[in-house]
Amino acid sequence: MRFQQIDQFAAELKADTRASVYQSTKTTHEKRTKLLFDQFTDPNRLREIAGEIKQHAIENLDTYLPQVEAKLQAAGAQVHWASTAESACETVLRIMRARGATKMVKAKTMVSEEIELAHFLEKHGCEALETDLGEFIIQIDHDHPSHIVRPIIHKNRREIAQSFEREGLGAYNDDPGTITRRARHFLRHKYLAADVGLTGANFVSAESGRMVIVTNEGNSRFCLAATKCHIALIGIEKIVPRDRDLGLLLNLLGRSGTAQDLTVYTEFIGGPKSAAQPDGPEEMHVIFVDNGRTEVLASDCRDILRCIRCGACLNVCPVYRQASGHAYRSVYPGPVGAVLSPLLAGEKFPSLADLPKASSLCGACHEVCPVNIPIPDLLLRLRNKAKEEGVPSPGTPPMGAWALLATQPTVWKASLFGGKLMNHLPTKMIPVPALQAWADKRELPRWRGGEFRKWMKERKSRAGL
Amino acid sequence: MSTEREAIFSRIRGALAPLHERAPLPQYDAEISVMRGMIAGRDLAELLAERMKRVGSIALTDVAALVAHLREGKWLRGYVDPALWPGLAPHFGADFTVEQTFDRTRVDDYAFGITRASGAIAESGTIILNDATTSRRLGSLAPWVHVAVVERATIFSDVTQAVAALGDDRNVVWCTGPSKTADVEGILIEGVHGPGVQIALIV
Numbered sequence: 001m002r003f004q005q006i007d008q009f010a011a012e013l014k015a016d017t018r019a020s021v022y023q024s025t026k027t028t029h030e031k032r033t034k035l036l037f038d039q040f041t042d043p044n045r046l047r048e049i050a051g052e053i054k055q056h057a058i059e060n061l062d063t064y065l066p067q068v069e070a071k072l073q074a075a076g077a078q079v080h081w082a083s084t085a086e087s088a089c090e091t092v093l094r095i096m097r098a099r100g101a102t103k104m105v106k107a108k109t110m111v112s113e114e115i116e117l118a119h120f121l122e123k124h125g126c127e128a129l130e131t132d133l134g135e136f137i138i139q140i141d142h143d144h145p146s147h148i149v150r151p152i153i154h155k156n157r158r159e160i161a162q163s164f165e166r167e168g169l170g171a172y173n174d175d176p177g178t179i180t181r182r183a184r185h186f187l188r189h190k191y192l193a194a195d196v197g198l199t200g201a202n203f204v205s206a207e208s209g210r211m212v213i214v215t216n217e218g219n220s221r222f223c224l225a226a227t228k229c230h231i232a233l234i235g236i237e238k239i240v241p242r243d244r245d246l247g248l249l250l251n252l253l254g255r256s257g258t259a260q261d262l263t264v265y266t267e268f269i270g271g272p273k274s275a276a277q278p279d280g281p282e283e284m285h286v287i288f289v290d291n292g293r294t295e296v297l298a299s300d301c302r303d304i305l306r307c308i309r310c311g312a313c314l315n316v317c318p319v320y321r322q323a324s325g326h327a328y329r330s331v332y333p334g335p336v337g338a339v340l341s342p343l344l345a346g347e348k349f350p351s352l353a354d355l356p357k358a359s360s361l362c363g364a365c366h367e368v369c370p371v372n373i374p375i376p377d378l379l380l381r382l383r384n385k386a387k388e389e390g391v392p393s394p395g396t397p398p399m400g401a402w403a404l405l406a407t408q409p410t411v412w413k414a415s416l417f418g419g420k421l422m423n424h425l426p427t428k429m430i431p432v433p434a435l436q437a438w439a440d441k442r443e444l445p446r447w448r449g450g451e452f453r454k455w456m457k458e459r460k461s462r463a464g465l
Numbered sequence: 466m467s468t469e470r471e472a473i474f475s476r477i478r479g480a481l482a483p484l485h486e487r488a489p490l491p492q493y494d495a496e497i498s499v500m501r502g503m504i505a506g507r508d509l510a511e512l513l514a515e516r517m518k519r520v521g522s523i524a525l526t527d528v529a530a531l532v533a534h535l536r537e538g539k540w541l542r543g544y545v546d547p548a549l550w551p552g553l554a555p556h557f558g559a560d561f562t563v564e565q566t567f568d569r570t571r572v573d574d575y576a577f578g579i580t581r582a583s584g585a586i587a588e589s590g591t592i593i594l595n596d597a598t599t600s601r602r603l604g605s606l607a608p609w610v611h612v613a614v615v616e617r618a619t620i621f622s623d624v625t626q627a628v629a630a631l632g633d634d635r636n637v638v639w640c641t642g643p644s645k646t647a648d649v650e651g652i653l654i655e656g657v658h659g660p661g662v663q664i665a666l667i668v
Contacts, residue, residue, distance in 0.1 A: 046497060218660075247625040258647075260641075273636060277596040295476075295480075
């Protein structure tokens, strides 16, 4: 194989998909920047503090998780712990079976994608219906999301209209308003008929045990208004220390993700419904999921656990914009995925070890991250990990000759002189495939090797050294 | 079950043990994420109305205007919180059909739902619902039009203040605009699962 897998995917991406991914990520990124800098005098300071809050939280999970557990239990929720994807899925199934439940409505949760919950439940005779419009379309198409907050960024309205027609949701109509209205009518009856509502959580406050769920569509709110049992599936890293930290983080989340001051629905859920409220879950289960997170915590890449899944790094990333999400072959695409996915893959790390290499280390992801994660540093650490573990790197030219040149001053000087030949030699004749591919559409600048040494020599002689 | 818990905690402790020191909890002035320049000196009800408009919501200050708006949209049948109805009834004409209970088997019959808000946030144009104040979660969510009755005195200036006042209600929901999506080609569509029209009646 000549290319890394991610390059292969990027090369095969349809031109119109690439164009629409590029356009919408660019627009969102520009709006985000304008909003933050128009509204706050020092948005970078906000990111730094938010990063410090989350870093503190993940480095003190041993203190905060038991606090959250106690608060939730006191509020009448049942708390479960799941080490692996399998155990998280089984816990959900056990809760459903204990209630005799077969129908679940799901709000979007990345953890449920990670543990492939919907497939698991379907295999065991339960319906697990996605209610976020994008995720619903992904589900009926047996596709995968390609963006953290915009799951169907890779699809156009014609494809969606065809899927709706195929699923019996009305005659072909590709008007986005009509598509949305049809989903509304179909899904609201599903909510009302469901036994269980499943959500994730964006944050959980250790101080109050309260979880925060944000959506724009209101699907999570509908899950928690129509069903009698709420299951929340939460990664152990979602903790924040205090309620007051939620204000800062919410102010950053909406602006970073979708360029909104706040997402439309921001729910603060502290337990099952109160006795006087007729609607909503009487029973609440919170499942804290590890699934590889404690390994990340033990690694030198633990900073990635600060991530609040806003998608800003995807939107700004020149690689994501060209490759789109499926090229990352995992639940988390983009720069955050290039760090998180190989780490969460555990033993399958080598199969995703190309992701950290798909970066020019331009640093844009770090600059926009609302929790200030130094993604380029983490990418370098993972490149190093792949090297140390001897993971093959197809498409990378051998560096042995370079190493020889760079360590022997005499050879180096000779090569600088030899490099002048490049000005007279057609690039096509140089037998390095990567260079040929590059030079196919570009011209090399004229060789100027040795100029620095010449300058340095003259400088020294002028100074009389 | 408890063994899984133990296993996770033991891995967490193992992961954190080698850290010489742990990242400290930053102390910061909550003011840093408040748009104070925009809020300072403003009447909060006015600012709320302005900011609600920005997110696609509507703010009204008298019942007659609300009734006219509902009539204009042909939203003539709906659910009203029984605690609010006595005050509202004189303004609604005979062309309206109002129910004070919400029958979930006829969810599509309700064009509007009028419930009480527990507060609002001027800075972000948000209305706040909670279990104690909002008579029915479904009544504030399923109808196409949701009207939240907001008392002037309950308007917070900013998000930070509203977080500080979350209280002990186990279900607090901030609604900032009508339910919306941009999933299909990035085109904004309102009214996905929740209301397509979000109104605050400020009293």
